[in-house]
Amino acid sequence: ILNVEQSPQSLHVQEGDSTNFTCSFPSSNFYALHWYRWETAKSPEALFVMTLNGDEKKKGRISATLNTKEGYSYLYIKGSQPEDSATYLCAFQTGANNLFFGTGTRLTVIP
Amino acid sequence: NAGVTQTPKFRILKIGQSMTLQCTQDMNHNYMYWYRQDPGMGLKLIYYSVGAGITDKGEVPNGYNVSRSTTEDFPLRLELAAPSQTSVYFCASTDRGTDTQYFGPGTRLTVL
Numbered sequence: 001i002l003n004v005e006q007s008p009q010s011l012h013v014q015e016g017d018s019t020n021f022t023c024s025f026p027s028s029n030f031y032a033l034h035w036y037r038w039e040t041a042k043s044p045e046a047l048f049v050m051t052l053n054g055d056e057k058k059k060g061r062i063s064a065t066l067n068t069k070e071g072y073s074y075l076y077i078k079g080s081q082p083e084d085s086a087t088y089l090c091a092f093q094t095g096a097n098n099l100f101f102g103t104g105t106r107l108t109v110i111p
Numbered sequence: 112n113a114g115v116t117q118t119p120k121f122r123i124l125k126i127g128q129s130m131t132l133q134c135t136q137d138m139n140h141n142y143m144y145w146y147r148q149d150p151g152m153g154l155k156l157i158y159y160s161v162g163a164g165i166t167d168k169g170e171v172p173n174g175y176n177v178s179r180s181t182t183e184d185f186p187l188r189l190e191l192a193a194p195s196q197t198s199v200y201f202c203a204s205t206d207r208g209t210d211t212q213y214f215g216p217g218t219r220l221t222v223l
Contacts, residue, residue: 034212042216043217044201051210093210097142099212100153104153
């Protein structure tokens, strides 16, 4: 069982603020790091799959970076909007079938 | 595309009852997974399959069984339901080309 830590656990920001959260994972046996967006009463939706140290991915106002040597990934949201309110999950993948999920960061964007 | 579908959406079971949670994907993915999600916990892998006829245990397999007779379907069976199996269950499949996992809408199960 591997430990995947996400911080903070929850976050409230004002509309228009930029924010970021962290996913920490073991620095060994790395295969991939996944980020998901999970809205209440829906299923997790894949945002990014990152495989290389130094990877940076971007989708609209959301971006992510990856440092496999030190075992962390950051997710950034620029100019938060109320529709960004969701739980953001990361998952550390060690092989083709082994994904270990964090408990998520719950983001609330206040209009 | 329907993606990953799960039935039922909700179910209440009595202790000792059995049931099968259905999962179907129409994306021709070989890899499929069952997770459970408990309050305050991350998703935990129950079982996974890398193709028809091939299944293997994940992190929390006790009390569950699976089968994979076709690429599309990956049912999860609870034989003797226990209160500890009260959870939300998610099925997922993976596009091995991109390693992206696609999740179903979940089944909320309560065992009383």
